Amino acid sequence: MSNPERLRISGGAVYDPANGIDGVVRDVCIDGDRIVAELPRDAPRLDAAGMIVMPGGVDIHSHVAGPSVNQARRLLPEEHAVDPVPAPRLEDGTLARTGTGGTVPSTFATGYRYAGLGYTTAMEAAVAPLGARHAHAELDDTPILDAGFFVLLGNDDYLLRQIGAGETARARDYAAWLLGVTRAYAIKIVNPGGVSLWKSGGDTGRRNVTGLDDAVGSSGVTPRKILETLCAAANQLALPHPVHVHCNNLGQPGNYATTLETMKALGGQRAHFTHLQFHSYGGERGKPWQSAAREVIEYVNAHPETSVDVGQVMFGPATTVTADSPVEYLLATSAGGGRKWVNVDIELESGCGIVPYMYKERAAVAALQWAVGLELFLLSTDPWRVVLSTDHPNGGAFLSYPELIRLLMDRSYRDECRKRVNQKLLAGSALLDGLSREYTLGEIAIVTRAGPARLLGLRNKGHLGPGADADVTIYSSDGDRAKMFATPRYVFKAGTLVVAEGQLRRAPAGRRLAVRPEYDTAVTKDLRRFFDAHATVSFDNYGAEPVP
């Protein structure tokens, strides 16, 4: 099918919540790579009568590119062997590429499959500064998606030193400098202080922090201080996306207390808390786990400055890949161990842990995690601040989003599934009280597009108003929402028709999303000294900028 410069998508039911449009039948006009208010009558038309029109999907948190993801790819040849991805036949002469899938697909397959789901923007959620150059190279090989990444801060020696010395202004300048030289989009904090402890060695006693006020190295440095410093920095730098926080104690029973404490510590300031599901457990070590979703989501509901993505667990194969390396050690050695396990300590900066994992319906903890995620969705009062993610590939692969959408939109289906899973730990889960809420198409459009775009500060994404990027996804209406969202009929990326009749037809390169905040360059003098004393990479070779 041809791809005219100007196109009127006519007759579809449009879901554009950012502009208050909820299923109204109206035209959407594309001129070049932008949405425009109107086009001449004689402009080419795409008849979308009876179809559903939404902005392209926006993934706020996904692991798709960079050193950790590639370590995971290298670890999973057996998954790739059974999920070959043939080269799609493209119309525009672009050299289509083959690849492999599984929970951690090759780069080209990642771009094709996201587009095949109607997603046109994704954020890689965790890149160590030392690996930034690698992450950009992979994103260059990830077609179609407009993409950026969050750079890891909060366990890095230089920052911890500044915090220890009370140099908050310098810490802010450092963060700004780092965002710029790594061409990153936002600040990611993973288990603040905990990874640093894990890396510094020693016996099992002091391998992680347990709460916000544990000392990290010098007494003046605590998770709380790290969070406060970076959160303030991000807001003072007026970054489009605030600090993106992976709290301490991920996956531990009783961790909801830490999660709430963290939210309160940053109370009143913009902050995003990621894969909340993994941080909303009650109970305590050695005792049965339980859901604490209600306690956590009620706080979120009441605090407009706070936003989250859910990190839903979906049953089936997953690969846990995170900078939270001490947690991966626990997972690798739990239940008798014997699992594949990768740990990479990243000098002066961060960590990386990887464990392939299977979420089984019959497993008590997996069933609890599944339920907790759904509770967070269903008890949320503001879809703009509680958006969809599976923390791909940690809670499940992004290919499972359509199934997740069905769980949110179809109560009877959800109840069927709930009856099938292990009930052991579900006591106290709101799911048992038969949460009757069913997400509307408008709400789905918020949690998969408009919401993430707004939280990321992407003004031209997640909506279909004049001036917006012409990223448009068109679905054939289908009562089976999983089927409908798994196979969009048409997908436009920046005005290019990438999917037609469900087939990938074009695979243009995506654009890079990055920030370059202002800062006092005096900090670079001090950084040079630090690099000369501690780094194994020259200061001038650091980061991801082209060198002369």
Place this chain on the structure above:
Amino acid sequence: MSETIALSLTQAPDHALVAECIAPDRFATLTAKEIASLGVFHGGRAARLGDFFKVTGERSSNVRLEGDLGRIQGIGTGMTGGDMLIDGSSGRDLGVAMAGGRIEVRGSTGDNVGGARPGAAKGMTGGEIVIRGSAGDDAGVRMRRGLLVILGDGGRGTGRAMIAGTIVLFGKTGPGAGRFLKRGTIVALEAMERPATYRYACTYRPPHVAVLLRYLRARSGVPVSDRHITGRYERYSGDLAELGKGEILQWAGE
């Protein structure tokens, strides 16, 4: 539907032929035509099973393979049931990740029989493989359940990193056999080189070995001598570097 499906090699492959589609459970629902049209890789390139084999019979999970299959790899990959007789020798990767059913090989096999795909945590997870000749290297690697019988010699790394299951070795074996073994049993009727991380436990007449050998004699007509059935075995537990919950049972005479 017919008694058995016979695949006879009519066109010897010029290259390695990867034929993972050859599996009795898969054939059980297919006509001869459909079987012949199943995909294989010949020298890496896509081809059809029928380009190399004459298929007679249909819709049966009782399969017989005829001809020199030495260059044919991956036969029975992931098979879950049925019976397959290979009236000759097979190439590497026979019964990789096999989950059930039975394979008997009149001749010898290449490497990684009953083994695992590259990087896979588990090899064979069920079923039986009986090899009348010898096996190549890495027979039964990462085996999780099931039975692998080698009447001839095993190569290097036989039973490496077994998770459970049983291997019976009538002949000799190469170095590294039983290395990294977590659980499971290797029964060695001839003197076998053990990793040093196995510890002698005791010498006894294990009833389960007698039962197993009698079963092989009855079920597969394996020539088992009474001295092996009633004989004494030295039990070595290991691999102590892993769980140490596995064993090598070394025949020690009558």
Place this chain on the structure above:
Amino acid sequence: MTEHVTCLGCGCACDDIAVVVKRGRIAEASNACTLGAAWFGDGVVPAEIRVDGRAATLERAIGKAVELLTGAARPLVYIAGDVSCEVQREAVAIGDHLHAAVDTLAATAAGAVLAGQRRGRATATLGEIREHADLVVFWGVDPGERYPRFIARYATAPGDLGKTRTVVAVDVGASRGPKDAGLRVAIAPSDEVDAIGAMRATVAGRDASAARFASAVDLARRMMQARYTAIVADGESGPEAIDPDRAEALVALGQALNGPARCTLCTLRAGGNRSGADAVLTWQTGFPFAVDFAGGPPRYRPAGGGGSAEALLADHEIDAALVIGAPVTIPGPVGEALDRIPVAVIGPRASTSAVRPVVAIDTGVAGIHEGGTAFRMDDVPLPLRASLEGPRAALDVVRALRDKLVHGAR
């Protein structure tokens, strides 16, 4: 003078080299070790384009390469050394388009990578060894020989840690650790994997100590009491034959030691940006080497699977090959087999290649004449800097070839 130049002479990828050019030649590469100095040389490389040994235009050479590769029933694309990741990415794309087999220089450490695919691995970037390790164990390797600055840059602790650090040399037969190690443990090559097993049994609290493993077991106890142990082993093969189970045994030991203490296993890799080839092939196909596009999507048949360049060539499966990179870096068996089939070579000193290529297009050397990205042995990406004018850039030539192949196919 060009500063902060990254050297690809070995996997250390030292990026503190200052290159001085006088009269079109490299006069000095300061900070470079002997290996590095030899790698930079005077920077003078041939700039020939040859078809059947005779001078030709670039267009003709590329046309001939296209003819050779599209006419082949079973082409191989081999990524050799001294090219940037940007060039490697194009090389894999060409392999994908040609439905070729693709293998790379990274396969020289296949054993370590395959062990990692079976178990994962506990590792770290090299700076962690310097900053954190209080116990460094050189397992059958003295980095001084093939990785001359490794100890100075990555294993010499700053400040107090230096005073308390213990350096251990494990001598496996003739493969000996550093001479100045504070402690030596001798292991017979035939005992090596058993000894590692005995050490791991000790870590797991099981007694597997035959008398001959006593010193290895003592070392295991020392590792358990350390804060942070670094085990340094060579991923590349040496003169000594190595037990194929050694790599997995070391991976497992390194992982197990993270119970009682912390431990990283550092696998030494040689130069030429082979680690980059591993990374690029992995992100584009999901597999680190021995990839086959013949059936369309990439398939992986490493080790005995017969999918490596060495195995395919030995089986006479390949009827034409494209080598991208410096032919001088190609491992012996692969190089000898390539000499028997028609080959097109695009890379540094292609025209002087021992494989007697049908098409030879000389390019600059990545990191001397061309910029781009390369990976250190620990997968840390580094920028490359051009310090000297060279012949045509490898990236331009490879892109031109890819373009011709794609449009020729239309």
